[in-house]
Amino acid sequence: ILNVEQSPQSLHVQEGDSTNFTCSFPSSNFYALHWYRWETAKSPEALFVMTLNGDEKKKGRISATLNTKEGYSYLYIKGSQPEDSATYLCAFGGTSYGKLTFGQGTILTVHP
Amino acid sequence: NAGVTQTPKFQVLKTGQSMTLQCAQDMNHEYMSWYRQDPGMGLRLIHYSVGAGITDQGEVPNGYNVSRSTTEDFPLRLLSAAPSQTSVYFCASSPRDTVGNQPQHFGDGTRLSIL
Numbered sequence: 001i002l003n004v005e006q007s008p009q010s011l012h013v014q015e016g017d018s019t020n021f022t023c024s025f026p027s028s029n030f031y032a033l034h035w036y037r038w039e040t041a042k043s044p045e046a047l048f049v050m051t052l053n054g055d056e057k058k059k060g061r062i063s064a065t066l067n068t069k070e071g072y073s074y075l076y077i078k079g080s081q082p083e084d085s086a087t088y089l090c091a092f093g094g095t096s097y098g099k100l101t102f103g104q105g106t107i108l109t110v111h112p
Numbered sequence: 113n114a115g116v117t118q119t120p121k122f123q124v125l126k127t128g129q130s131m132t133l134q135c136a137q138d139m140n141h142e143y144m145s146w147y148r149q150d151p152g153m154g155l156r157l158i159h160y161s162v163g164a165g166i167t168d169q170g171e172v173p174n175g176y177n178v179s180r181s182t183t184e185d186f187p188l189r190l191l192s193a194a195p196s197q198t199s200v201y202f203c204a205s206s207p208r209d210t211v212g213n214q215p216q217h218f219g220d221g222t223r224l225s226i227l
Binding site for chain 1: 143145147152153154155156157160162170171202208213214215216217218219220221
């Protein structure tokens with residue numbers, strides 16, 4: 001069983017704060033690292049898929065970085081808004097055929 | 113565009129009953145997966161398929177069967193339901209990619225309770 005860890009487990013921030021969380025994964029047999037955003041009562045939606053060491057991806061106020069050699073990825077949210085409240089999942093792909101191992105998620109709550 | 117469709121959305125079973133959770137996708141994706149989501153444990157892979165006629169076990173396959181007779185459909189069967197199988201089940205699909213960089217598309221989930 002692959003070990004994919006996310007920290008912190010939960011996070012409370014005020015509107016306007018910037019925040020970041022971490023995903024750690026095995027540094028061997030790496031194919032891809034996925035980030036998903038999961039709102040309550042909805043299904044997970046993909047934010048980023050990163051495949052190369054040093055990758056940086058950005059979508060609006062959310063960005064992610066990848067270090068495959070040391071086995072970690074950071075997700076950053078700049079100027080958090082209440083609508084950013086969700087669970088953020090990372091998933092490690094150790095094969096080329098879509099098989100993913102998910103972390104347990106970071107629950108973000110942004111208070112107005 | 114329907115995407116990934118799961119039925120039913122909710123189901124209550126008695127211990128020992130069997131049932132099939134349905135999953136269908138209309139995006140012609142080769143890869144399909146079933147996950148279960150339990151509090152504090154994220155998504156755990158039950159079974160997955162890389163194409164019609166090909167399935168394999170994930171992290172928590174015991175008590176579940178799958179088959180993939182068509183590209184579109186990937187049903188999950190509970191053989192003899194147990195209370196430990198109470199969970200929310202998600203089906204996901206993604207297109208074939210040789211470097212694994214395609215995101216997965218998730219259905220809305222099936223909330224299953226075993227009494």
